[in-house]
Amino acid sequence: MKTVDLNKKQTAILQTFGPQLEKSGTMYRLWVGFLLLMILFGGYGLFRQIYIGHVVTGMRDHAVWGYYIANFVYFIGVSYGTAMLAAILYYFKVPWGRPIIRIAALVAFISGVIGPVFILLCIGRFDRLHYLFIHARVQSPITWDVMVISTYLVGITVFTYLLLIKDFAILRDTDKFEFPSWRKKLYNALALRYTGTSEQDQQIGHSTKSMAFIMVPKVVLAFAVLSWIFGMTLRPGWRSSIFGPSYVIASIATGIALIIGVMWVYRKLYKLEDYLKDEHFRYMSLILIALVGAFGYFTLSEYITSWYTSMTWESKVTDKLLSFKEFGWAFHLANFFGIILPIVVIAFRRFRTPTIITALSLLVVFAMWVRRYLTVVPPLETPLLPIQDARPEYVHYSATWVEWSLVLAGAATFFIFFTLVPKLINVVPISDYEKETN
């Protein structure tokens, strides 16, 4: 059978990734072991939650949503945002975007798989899960979301796979490494008998481009539907026409910040300075501050209109967010670290180094999670009809160890995916360098 021919540049990249694909060190094993322990801890929490019931969580009559929904909205938003970035960079053939597309698609795929799991954790009756389909009502935004997320997951899986086919074929054909037979078989199956003919290239290129093209409107729709679940609920802090655009912008910004973090870790671990250059970090940081700036404007617009009109119920939520006795610290710090600080620091050219940009990006990643939490919980703690003499824990949400265990397990799953993926496939796409010789 004909094999894929590699040029010098491609051979060099393959050799750079060789050790990482072939062997695993002690630190690697310890790290994976640690992550597995966290997942196991989350598994115990889940067992308690299923066995005893949702009473083991902090969710009660008023605050019916908590960490799980905040995490779901966060991860799925990151997935949408990174998918959109990958699709735009691919479709418009942005020259500097080449090594970033694969990382963005992987972040999108992994976040897209983890996000919906948190919805499942929030469901009290797993045995009624299929009701979502057999009793689906087209009028319900929940039904829209179920359909859109399922559709999106298939789309991002196909798109990511299309980006990887050629490299699977290269790894199938290489004789430089001693892969176990199961991996050889896996590469062989995933490569779809690709041998690098121009017809195959054309077909894969066309399919990937059309998937990238449809990804953008699909992701905007998916963003909108998820935000409408909140926006179409008559509740202060949620019912806002700017909720959709604000969520889109925040999620793309978070996705970019996360990609920067992943780029930095991969660059350090696998010595990828020749592929993930400083300029990649600079370009990404400029997009990041443009987006967080827009998000800052939307935030101001959302809260200043609500504060100025002073509708009683709306004001209660706004006051909670602004008061330092309630959510004020979280709200103001999240805005400072997530919006103001990145803009101020990155505005100075001399601070645009990969390490500083990454540090700021990680602050954005954390700050945006806090903002998601503040989107979900304070409005729920502000009911229109307060129950008299309700127990404080019914009104005020406070996460329990079970929720923490599952949140940490979710984060551990996210990390373990990123730890295992470079064992299966090279992070920098070898096939993209087929027209370069050095």
Next chain:
Amino acid sequence: MKRSKSKYLQCSLGFRPRALALSLAMMLGLLSGNVLLAQEEAEENEPLRTRMSLSAVQGDEDMATCKALVRAKIDGRYTGIPGLEVVFFSITDSLEQELGRATTGMDGIASLRLPKAKLLADTSGAFPIMAIFEGNEEFGDSDDEITITPASIALEAMEEDSSRTVTATLESMGEPVAETDIYFYVKGLYRPLRVGEGTTDEEGMVSIDFPMDLPGGPEGNVEVLVRLEDDSDFGTVEANVSKAWGTPKLMAGDSPPRELWSPSPPLWLLLTFITLLLIIWGHYLEVIYKLFKLRKKAAEN
């Protein structure tokens, strides 16, 4: 003669504790304000003079309602006084009979509903009625007297083809009453809605065409009310009948159906939803089909 506020309020409102009476009086708003001012005046002067207007309504089922409005001049305006006890009598030349007692409400009206059979008739068959407010420390006594001739309205509501007719027949002591204005209403939540009027003919009859487009209760029922108003001989005479002639209308508080806005989605929503899903899934299927084809073609080569 010196009198305290509480004493006045005890009389006018019937409550003993001064603080409670004061609080309630404050809540009565403008009227209470006027009353309090009147009380200040009463501290310095003799009891305020009152006026009484007595009227009677002859209704269905041979019942009558006597209404006595007691007013006093406060700030230059005659205002109804609440909390005054009025005694109603039926009086003829030879007999005097107490019919009952009632206390004036916020509007200053004391109402007493009783069967017509309790009323004493004079030689002409009419009912002389008297109402008396005996007076108290703040307000002077007053009384009024009327004589009403027994009358009744018989109602007939008919529906033929596409028209609805309400016919009222006014009778007094077995004789039809002609040349009298009668008004037709439909009872509403706050006040009756006038739907027609007419003058009785020689047979005491008057008819109107009932409107076809009125909203009704949850089952479409409307209460038709026919009235002869404030007649010098008969007082007010009224009769009513309930008919399912309205358009059924859900009232607030009725159980809503178990759905958001309709049992099935609007067509535009369904079409948008299906079209979008078809476009995207069609696209996926095309790409997946091409991938299978890629593998198949390579195998053939």
